[in-house]
Amino acid sequence: MTCFFKKYGVFMLLFSTLSLSFSGFGQTNDSLVKDSTQLKNRRNLKSFIPGAAALGYGLIALTGGPLKNFDRYVADKRNEHHPNFNSSTDDYLRYAPFVALYGLELMGVKGKHGFADKTALMLLSGLVTVGSVNLLKKATDKERPDHSNFVSFPSGHAAIAFAGAELLNQEYGDASVWYSIGGYTIASATAVLRIYNNAHWFSDVVAGAGLGILSVKAVYLVYPAVRRLMTGHKKFKFALLPSYQNRMAGISLSGKF
Numbered sequence: 400m401t402c403f404f405k406k407y408g409v410f411m412l413l414f415s416t417l418s419l420s421f422s423g424f425g426q427t428n429d430s431l432v433k434d435s436t437q438l439k440n441r442r443n444l445k446s447f448i449p450g451a452a453a454l455g456y457g458l459i460a461l462t463g464g465p466l467k468n469f470d471r472y473v474a475d476k477r478n479e480h481h482p483n484f485n486s487s488t489d490d491y492l493r494y495a496p497f498v499a500l501y502g503l504e505l506m507g508v509k510g511k512h513g514f515a516d517k518t519a520l521m522l523l524s525g526l527v528t529v530g531s532v533n534l535l536k537k538a539t540d541k542e543r544p545d546h547s548n549f550v551s552f553p554s555g556h557a558a559i560a561f562a563g564a565e566l567l568n569q570e571y572g573d574a575s576v577w578y579s580i581g582g583y584t585i586a587s588a589t590a591v592l593r594i595y596n597n598a599h600w601f602s603d604v605v606a607g608a609g610l611g612i613l614s615v616k617a618v619y620l621v622y623p624a625v626r627r628l629m630t631g632h633k634k635f636k637f638a639l640l641p642s643y644q645n646r647m648a649g650i651s652l653s654g655k656f
Contacts, residue, residue: 443620446616447613447616447617449609450609450610450612450613450616451609451613452609453605453606453608453609453610453612454553454606454609454610454613455609456602456605456606456609457552457553457602457603457605457606457607457609458606460600460602460606461539461541461552461602466602467602469601469602470600470601470602473594473600473601474544474594474597474600474601477594477595477597478597481595484595484596484597485596486592486595486596488592489556489588489589489592489593489596490556492560492585492588492589492592493556493557493559493560493563493586493589494559494560494563495560495563495585496560496563496564496566496567496582496585496586497521497563497566499563499567499578499581499582499585500517500521500563500566500567500570503570503571503578504517508571508574509574510570510571510574511569511570511571511573512570516622516626517570519622519626520566520569520615520618520619520622521566523618523622523625524562524565524566524614524615524618525559525562527614527617527618528558528559528562528610528611528614528615529555529558529559531558531610531614532553532555532558532607532610533555535552535553535606535610536550536551536552536553536555537550539552541600541603543597543598543599544597544598544599544600545597545598547598551598551599551600551603552600552602552603552606553603553604553606553607553610554590554593554598554599554603554604554606554607554608555607556589556590556593556598556599556607557586557589557590557593557599557603557604557607557608557611558607558608558610558611558614559611560585560586560589560590560611561583561586561590561607561608561609561610561611561612562611562612562614562615563582563585563586563611564579564582564583564585564586564611564612565582565611565612565615565616566582566615567579567581567582568582568583569615569619586608586611590604590605590607590608591604
């Protein structure tokens with residue numbers, strides 16, 4: 400693990416810094432604008448700008464120029480110093496923020512939403528993220544640096560990992576900034592591994608990070624309206640309890656939807 404951070408720490412620091420600036424650490428400044436809905440709405444919209452810029456970076460790199468040249472530079476350095484690098488860690492690491500999301504729930508750490516709303520937000524964010532990734536992959540038809548196929552842009556692993564990190568940030572960023580930092584560090588490690596596995600260009604993972612964060616922010620923005628439209632309530636209300644019947648342990652679910 401120490402060796403990993405020595406080798407890839409620069410890239411991880413870069414991604415972590417960028418992604419934390421994307422997130423704005425949840426709603427930490429909301430107390431300054433509680434008396435003004437207009438200012439709060441403006442702030443919410445402004446929080447989309449860095450993520451959109453990251454996605455835009457990737458889209459611009461598709462057209463060539465300096466950004467595409469930088470992609471080649473990073474790939475050349477990877478091939479020069481780590482030509483035989485291969486790891487499947489990123490296949491599992493991308494889901495770690497989602498595991499942490501429910502791990503904190505089980506540990507009794509209070510998030511912004513209850514279990515049901517949190518799950519609904521996660522599922523909707525996942526659908527938006529994966530759907531957007533697949534549409535862009537088919538539309539751009541970009542070849543991977545290892546020449547294995549033409550679905551390089553954007554990085555789905557990075558998008559999923561950063562979506563999970565942003566979910567952690569949204570739910571637990573107010574409880575402690577370290578939850579946000581932890582989530583984005585894991586997501587950054589996933590992105591770095593995609594580059595070192597020669598599966599993606601640098602711009603692919605930057606765009607994937609932006610897309611994952613944007614997807615979650617968009618879902619959180621529209622979710623209250625969607626929730627009211629579907630159920631007439633602002634929140635899901637249910638209880639998740641352990642059960643034991645016929646010598647079998649399980650979990651019972653009850654509530655109002």
